[in-house]
Amino acid sequence: MAEGITHKKQKKLNHLSDANFAFRPSALVKGLRFGGQFIVRSFTVRRALLPELLRLLSLPTAKSRFASTAAFIPTNFTILAHKAWQTLTLGLGTNKSKVTVFVFESEAMKAAVERIWPAEIALGDVNKKLIRNLNGSEMARFKFRKGCITFYIYAVRRIGNSGFNSAKDLKTILQSVTEINDFIDHTAMLAMPKQKSVSYAPPLAVAV
Secondary structure, eight states: OOOOOOHHHHHHHHTOOTTSOOOEETTTSOOOOOTTOGGGGGOEEEEOOHHHHHHHTTOOOOTTSSTTEEEEEEOHHHHHHHHHHHHHTTTOSOOOEEEEEEEESOHHHHHHHHTTSOSEEEHHHIIIIIITTOTTEEEEEEEEEEBTEEEEEEEEEETTOOSOTTHHHHHHHHHHHHHSOOBSOGGGGGTOSTTTTOOOOOOOEEEO
16 A cells, blocks of 8 residues: 655664565565556566666666666566557556566576576566566565556575575665655656656655
8 A cells, every 4th residue: 555654664664684574485475466457467577787777776886786686677668558558548547667676685596597587578477487486485575656666676585594695785775765756757767867757756655
C-alpha cells in the first residue's frame, strides 16, 4: 500500500542491518506485481549498464562500487509502448514502469547468474525466469514507488549463508531510492540526462 516515508520508516531504514534483512527462498519471495494491467506483462526490460543505474539513482559513478549489482530497466520500446497504451486508453492505461535491481552477495555470484540470464526479457517472465529460477538462493525484497517508476530491489545470497557481504551497497541503493524525487515522466530513461525530467513530489512509498 502506498504511504509516505514516515520518520519511523526512515529510522528503520537508517538502522537496517544484515541481521534483519527478511531473506526467503527464491521460490517463496514476493515477485513483481501487475494488478489488472495484463498488457504490461508483455513489455520488455533490458539489463542496464552500471553507469545507467547510477545515473537513475543519482549516485556518483565509482568503478570500485556496486560490482555485485545488476539491474533491469525498461527498453525504449517499452517506454514508447506505455505512451501509446495511455493514448489508446484515453489515459486509463497504466503509466508506471518497473525497474528491478539485484544486489548479490559477491561478484562471483553475480557473474555466474548473469551467464544464464537473458539480456532482455518480458516483464511477465521476470518472476519465473529471473527470481524463481535462482535455485539454491534466498532473497530479501524491497519495493519503492517513486512516481511513475516502481523499484523492486532484491538482496541475493546462497541458502545457508549468514549475513550479507554486500550490505553496504544495498543500504546505499535503498537510501538513494528513498531520497530521489518522484519520476513524473519515465521517458527520462530514454537518455537519462542526470534526471532533468524529474521534478519534486512527496515520496509515495517504501515497503519491505
